[in-house]
Amino acid sequence: MMKVVRGFYAVAYSVKLCRPDVICAYPITPQSEIVENIAQMYANGELGNCEYITAESEFGAASILVGASAAGARTYTATCSQGLILMSEVLWNAAGMRLPIVLTIANRSLSAPLSIWNDHQDSMAMRDAGIIQMYVENNQEVHDMMPQAFKIAENHKVLLPMMVCMDGYKLTHAYEPVDLLSQELVDEFLPPYDPPVKMTTKEPYTFGSYATPASYMEFRVAVYNAMERARKVIEDVYKEWAEISGRDWGGNIVAENCEDADVCVMAMGSLVGLVREVVKELRDEGKKVGFIKIRTFRPFPADEIAKAVDNAEKVIVFERSLSMGSDAPVTLDVKSAIHKKAIDVYSPVVGLGGRDVPQNLVKSIIEEVMENKVEPGTYFRGLKDYEEVIV
Amino acid sequence: MSENMRLFGSGHGACPGCGLPIAVKSVLEATGPCFVANSTGCLEIISSQYGKSAWGVPYIHSVFENAAAVAAGIEAALKALGRKDEGPVVVFAGDGATADIGIGCLSGMFDRGHDVLYVCLDNEAYQNTGNQQSGLTPPGSSTTTTPAGKVLPGKVKAKKDMPAIALAHKARYVATASVAFPRDITRKVKRALEFEGPKYIQIHSVCVTGWGIDGKQAIPVARLAVETALYPLIEFEDGQLVRVRKIKDRKPVEEYLKPQRRFRHLFKHPKGKEVIAELQRVADENAKKFGLDA
Ligand SMILES: Cc1ncc(C[n+]2csc(CCOP(=O)(O)OP(=O)(O)O)c2C)c(N)n1
Ligand code: SF4
Ligand SMILES: [Mg+2]
Numbered sequence: 001m002m003k004v005v006r007g008f009y010a011v012a013y014s015v016k017l018c019r020p021d022v023i024c025a026y027p028i029t030p031q032s033e034i035v036e037n038i039a040q041m042y043a044n045g046e047l048g049n050c051e052y053i054t055a056e057s058e059f060g061a062a063s064i065l066v067g068a069s070a071a072g073a074r075t076y077t078a079t080c081s082q083g084l085i086l087m088s089e090v091l092w093n094a095a096g097m098r099l100p101i102v103l104t105i106a107n108r109s110l111s112a113p114l115s116i117w118n119d120h121q122d123s124m125a126m127r128d129a130g131i132i133q134m135y136v137e138n139n140q141e142v143h144d145m146m147p148q149a150f151k152i153a154e155n156h157k158v159l160l161p162m163m164v165c166m167d168g169y170k171l172t173h174a175y176e177p178v179d180l181l182s183q184e185l186v187d188e189f190l191p192p193y194d195p196p197v198k199m200t201t202k203e204p205y206t207f208g209s210y211a212t213p214a215s216y217m218e219f220r221v222a223v224y225n226a227m228e229r230a231r232k233v234i235e236d237v238y239k240e241w242a243e244i245s246g247r248d249w250g251g252n253i254v255a256e257n258c259e260d261a262d263v264c265v266m267a268m269g270s271l272v273g274l275v276r277e278v279v280k281e282l283r284d285e286g287k288k289v290g291f292i293k294i295r296t297f298r299p300f301p302a303d304e305i306a307k308a309v310d311n312a313e314k315v316i317v318f319e320r321s322l323s324m325g326s327d328a329p330v331t332l333d334v335k336s337a338i339h340k341k342a343i344d345v346y347s348p349v350v351g352l353g354g355r356d357v358p359q360n361l362v363k364s365i366i367e368e369v370m371e372n373k374v375e376p377g378t379y380f381r382g383l384k385d386y387e388e389v390i391v
Numbered sequence: 392m393s394e395n396m397r398l399f400g401s402g403h404g405a406c407p408g409c410g411l412p413i414a415v416k417s418v419l420e421a422t423g424p425c426f427v428a429n430s431t432g433c434l435e436i437i438s439s440q441y442g443k444s445a446w447g448v449p450y451i452h453s454v455f456e457n458a459a460a461v462a463a464g465i466e467a468a469l470k471a472l473g474r475k476d477e478g479p480v481v482v483f484a485g486d487g488a489t490a491d492i493g494i495g496c497l498s499g500m501f502d503r504g505h506d507v508l509y510v511c512l513d514n515e516a517y518q519n520t521g522n523q524q525s526g527l528t529p530p531g532s533s534t535t536t537t538p539a540g541k542v543l544p545g546k547v548k549a550k551k552d553m554p555a556i557a558l559a560h561k562a563r564y565v566a567t568a569s570v571a572f573p574r575d576i577t578r579k580v581k582r583a584l585e586f587e588g589p590k591y592i593q594i595h596s597v598c599v600t601g602w603g604i605d606g607k608q609a610i611p612v613a614r615l616a617v618e619t620a621l622y623p624l625i626e627f628e629d630g631q632l633v634r635v636r637k638i639k640d641r642k643p644v645e646e647y648l649k650p651q652r653r654f655r656h657l658f659k660h661p662k663g664k665e666v667i668a669e670l671q672r673v674a675d676e677n678a679k680k681f682g683l684d685a
Contacts, residue, residue: 022464022471024464024467049470049471049472049473050471051467051468051470053464053467053503055460055499056495056502057496060457060460060496063453063454063457063460063496064460064467065464066451066460067453067461067462067463067465068465068467068468068471069468070451070461071464071465071469071474073464073471073472090453090454090457093453093454097453199426199449199450199451199465200449200474200477201424201426201449202477204447205449205450206439206444206446206450206451207450207451208439208451209439209440209441209452210435210436210440210441211441212440212441215441
């Protein structure tokens with residue numbers, strides 16, 4: 001059923017169709033409307049036997065879901081920014097305990113300075129936790145992703161938390177037409193959660209043991225291996241979704257016009273639509289430029305990217321976050337993926353804290369690379385002239 | 392094997408004389424099969440090493456400060472999945488995990504009214520990490536972060552009143568207990584489980600290492616805490632004080648302090664007399680407030 005809805009509703013409605021057992025969250029702009037919509041569904045008795053809990057903090061919310069997931073429940077939360085960082089101790093723990101908690105991240109910048117607007121610094125800070133991360137470009141994609149996220153996370157070969165990242169405000173609050181899923185379709189696609197082990201008095205297991213140096217490493221390698229296995233599981237689930245829903249969002253990356261491209265441009269999240277459009281425009285002008293949408297960020301689709309840029313001389317990675325003291329996060333992974341190839345990598349950092357990224361800026365960023373007007377490396381675009389005062 | 396040996400085995404690695412295994416076994420005696428959420432700390436370390444778990448009940452340890460929330464999540468899951476009949480949900484958490492770093496999660500659990508029994512194992516400091524002070528360390532105690540020095544007589548501030556904090560949250564059942572009286576622990580847990588909603592029991596648990604006492608003195612010292620009224624054994628149901636453990640010949644606090652290395656400096660420190668007098672005042676106030684003198 002096609003309907004014009006806002007992003008937060010597209011998420012909440014899809015989560016409902018996934019029949020979670022325990023939902024627990026704490027409000028933070030611009031995620032709040034996701035849980036507020038879920039709260040309304042709960043108040044209306046539309047969530048079946050689901051327990052919806054308002055926690056005392058994001059730290060508490062994540063902790064509640066650790067207990068619920070360990071006891072065998074399908075679990076969901078949404079957060080971003082300060083809330084995600086506050087959850088981080090627990091989320092690392094959840095990944096280590098192999099608890100497939102699903103989260104929607106309404107991507108927002110990190111303080112200081114405080115900002116409620118969008119970039120990717122929050123989810124990037126969780127990069128190494130053992131959480132699967134994927135980024136959506138619009139609200140239909142996030143709507144479609146929620147059932148897929150549960151299916152991926154809960155796969156016995158995986159059993160890891162998963163974050164579906166959507167740009168705060170840009171998507172969460174945008175009105176877009178969304179083909180709302182039916183309960184029948186989601187039920188057919190997503191079986192109930194059936195954990196291999198759970199907390200039960202019938203068979204008492206110990207969860208969260210402490211490990212001496214004689215056993216710790218194997219546990220961490222097991223998380224690493226699960227993330228590696230997730231690559232294939234994700235691809236399979238994406239394919240299955242395309243078949244069952246009729247909407248094919250592609251694999252871990254979507255490469256367009258890269259075969260003969262001299263310059264391949266990469267983006268993630270809501271910037272994808274704009275960058276894709278500009279690349280098409282440049283193509284129409286006869287420029288040999290290709291486009292890559294990165295969907296899955298963890299596990300990082302290194303092989304797919306290496307293959308896609310095989311014929312390129314230059315790669316541009318639009319970055320929405322930073323790593324202080326190093327290359328920005330996506331760039332680091334891209335560089336590592338193509339390290340054997342003689343390809344220059346350009347990392348324009350744009351749109352931090354919701355700074356506008358207009359179409360002409362995207363175009364000029366690509367053009368200056370094509371015209372050799374800029375050196376490879378990290379640089380900032382859309383930055384005002386200002387003087388940093390060192391006192 | 393007795394029931395509580397099956398639920399918490401002898402495989403634990405506590406210091407000989409430690410109060411924790413006594414407390415845990417006395418609780419499990421009353422709960423039977425149950426769900427346990429434990430915070431990081433001595434109990435977790437002595438009982439949950441990979442491959443050597445001492446637990447015969449489903450057990451989870453997540454992090455230091457979130458056991459109350461983890462337990463709330465278990466309870467919510469059991470409700471959603473229609474499995475509440477499998478057994479009660481019990482937290483075991485240290486005094487540091489409870490009164491300091493985890494008090495936000497505990498407050499949330501109380502406030503939302505989860506059907507959870509929260510047991511605070513009060514050994515009066517962060518013992519797992521080497522006897523650092525907590526909010527439940529009593530004044531005068533020399534810990535590694537409040538050491539007695541030329542100027543300071545150990546910890547200066549009072550012991551946080553956690554039972555009052557639990558009562559302020561309208562926890563249905565609130566009690567204190569001591570490892571010196573294991574049968575009393577079991578009775579209190581049984582009673583607590585008759586109440587649906589959050590329940591709080593704080594068990595005074597001897598730490599031979601941190602307190603600096605001999606294993607053999609562990610129980611006598613724990614008993615002295617009760618007999619001096621420094622650790623009053625009290626019981627509240629829906630906010631009303633319903634029972635207390637009466638004390639026949641209340642002993643002066645010095646008798647409790649003397650055998651313990653953590654308080655030894657008080658008997659020669661320039662501020663020692665003052666601190667002992669303050670502790671005696673606390674004991675007297677407890678006796679009066681709860682009507683402890685028989
Ligand atoms: C966030 C965090 N901070 C600090 C620690 C280190 N730590 C582990 S256990 C502990 C003290 C535990 O004290 P308590 O809760 O009283 O339990 P006990 O060991 O005394 O029984 C500390 C400080 C930790 N694990 N996590
Ligand atoms: S350090 Fe103290 S609390 Fe910890 S096991 Fe030893 S006696 Fe028990
Ligand atoms: Mg302690």
